[in-house]
Amino acid sequence: MERSAPGFAGPADGPPLDYARDLGDPGEFPYTRGARGALARSAGWTHRELSGEGSPRRSNRQLHYLLGHGARGLDVIGDAATMGLVDPDHLYARHSVGTQGVSVCRREDFFELYDGVPMGEVSVSNSMNAPFCIAGLYLTAQHNGTDPALIRGSVINAPFFMEDYGYATHLPFPVRMRMALDAIEFATTHLPRFHPFVEDTYFISDGGPGPVDEMALGFVEIRAVARALIARGLDIDSFAPRIAVLVNCRMDVFTEIAKIRATRRIFARLMRDELGARDPRSWSPNVTVHTSGASLTAQQPVNNIVRGALQAFAMAAAGVKAMEISAFDEAFRTPSGTAHLVGLRTQQIIALETEVSASADPFGGSWFIEGLTDDIEARILARVAEIEAAGDPAELFESGYFRGIFQDAMERFGREISDGSRTVVGVNAFSMPPEDDTLLKEVSEVKIRPDDEHTERIIAWKAGRDMDRVAAGLAHVNEGVRTGANTVELIIHAFEHDATVGEIAGEIRVASGLKRDPMNPGAAA
CATH class of the missing domain: 1.10.10 (Arc Repressor Mutant, subunit A)
Structure with a gap:
């Protein structure tokens, strides 16, 4: 966006907007100003923190710790073996079982993980393979005497990109796509309150791409998955209300606010005008956020608390429906109990002490924000068109097209930090000698050891x-x-x-x- 003068925006920077067409009141099409009206917004957002460590029993204690300290929802991530569809006793998994999340490989693991969690009351979100996760949650609800139709929560479901930026399942694209569609179709019937299709642009963004590529890649996938479900015979209004978009928030907070406003507008028009959705619930996206793990540093980890707080406030102002603050020790490990509490208390202070929810879309009408929103929207749509013109998504994946985007972005991000064009306090500005950099290091540097005891339990159970x-x-x-x-x-x-x-x-x-x-x-x- 070009401003009328350096350092500030004026009337010339505000785009020629039709209020009803381009903005609308909060809770009204095209949802630029928020998916919820003022009364619904006053309830705030769902406070979550990422959890999962070691065995299901150990992770279950984390969940109850968070609920006991006021978490309104839960988010569980599987370890590398779980995400890669490998059992913990596999030769190549044993060295890292439970070190990057919870180890889950059987029905009983799900039972232990969610033991005592009121699944019909608490939103349970998951960073695991979608079909396996939904199957486990369905059986767990039955085991606990909860109607699966009452389960709330979500699961990441990214058949296009997970192999390139996340955890490889070593399944070919057609099989991944089929399983993703199966998961959405099953949940639409059996778990109607659950979000089986979380478009996880957070992982895309934390892999290096900026906000335009983040959302463009996300919309390429949303569009393709929605079209494939319609081709299966599903009505768009049967599944679109349960699509969620998990975005990233990096340090350029005004750009991130504008990105979310543009995302809601693009989504609404895609669902109503292109895909023919008739139910207003299908037009209004469920936008949730993680603050950026990639913005956090191993140097001076106390600085990460400030980064998380600034990003969280911006996302609260943007009107997200749920939030997780990436923990101050994320550069070292999955969150410690101390980091969990800091992240949760940060959200609670923002929600209860700042009055951030007093007005929906408080930056709406700003020449700067409205111009930035329009600019980002145009660039996202242009990038979507460019990617879709490059070829069939399956062929693009096989050719390494998407992998190239991530690799280029990661290299550029690292280069910018190395040459100083991207300032990171504590890394290339205001650094300090390691012997002086001690604040919170004792907590952050505690290593998570492979859970050999859990692996041995699985071996004995299998036998x-x-x-x-x-x-x-x-x-x-x-x-x-x-x-x-x-x-x-x-x-x-x-x-x-x-x-x-x-x-x-x-x-x-x-x-x-x-x-x-x-x-x-x-x-x-």
């Missing part, structure tokens, strides 16, 4: 199973994959027959013509 029963469950998966059955239903059936995530994923690979174990391609199918 005691009825293997004929397990084999029958896996055979059902194989047949169902080949005949087009819903993969979530197949996973549920296999979980009930004591099969594990790694075993089920292996059977899906075999039924899809692949090797059972992608980390050991020489093994027999």
Whole structure:
């Protein structure tokens, strides 16, 4: 955006807006000013903090700690093995079990993880593989005597990009896409209050891309997934109200506020004008946020508290529906109990002491913000058109097109810090000798050790199973994959027959013509 004069915006910077067409009151199309009206906004946002560490039992204690300190929702991340659909006793997983999240590989792990959590009352969000997560939550609700239809929460579901910026499942794009669609279709019927399609642009952004690429890539995926569901015969209004967008908030807070305003407007017009949604709930996106983990530093970790607070205030002003503050020790580990409490108290102070919710969209009408919103919207739409013109998404993935975007962005981000064009306090400005950089280091540098005890429990449990029963469950998966059955239903059936995530994923690979174990391609199918 070019301003009329350096350092400030004036009337010439404000775009020619039609209030009803381009802004609308909060809670009204096109939702630029917020998805909720003033009364609904006064309730604030859902306060969450990322959790998951070690075994399900250990992570369960984290969940109850957060709930006991006022968390309004939960968010659980699986460890690398769980996200990659590998069991903890796998040769290449044992060295890191539970160090980057919770280890979950069987139905009983879900039972232990959510033991005592009121699943019909507390929103439960998950950074795990969507079909397996939904299957586990469905069975857990039944086990706890909760109607699965009452479960609230969400799960990341990103078939396009997860292999490139997150955790590789070693499943080909068509299989990932099918499983993503199966998860949404199953939840639409059986978990109607759950969000089975979280477009996770946070991971995209924290991988290096800026706000325009972040949202452009997200909308490419939202558009493609929605069209594929419609092609399956689903009505757009049956699933669109349960789409959520998890965005990042980096340090350029005005750009991030404008990005969210533009995102709501683009989403509303996409759903109503392009895809034909008739239900107003389909037009209004559920925008949630993580403050940026990539903006946090190992040097002077106390500075990260300030970064998180500034980002969180900006997102509260932007009107997000849920928020997590990336913990001050994230450069070292998943959040410690101390970091959890700091993040949660930061949200509570912002919500209860600043009156940030007194007015929806408090920056609306600013020449600067309105011009910035229009500018970002135009650039996002232009980038979407450029990406879609480059070819079919499946072919782009296979060619490494998306991977190239992430690699270039990561290299550029690192280069900007190295050459000083991007200032990071404590790193390339106002640094200090390591011997003086001690504040919060003792907490942050505590290492999470691999949970060998949990791995041994899984090994012993596997040895005691009825293997004929397990084999029958896996055979059902194989047949169902080949005949087009819903993969979530197949996973549920296999979980009930004591099969594990790694075993089920292996059977899906075999039924899809692949090797059972992608980390050991020489093994027999």
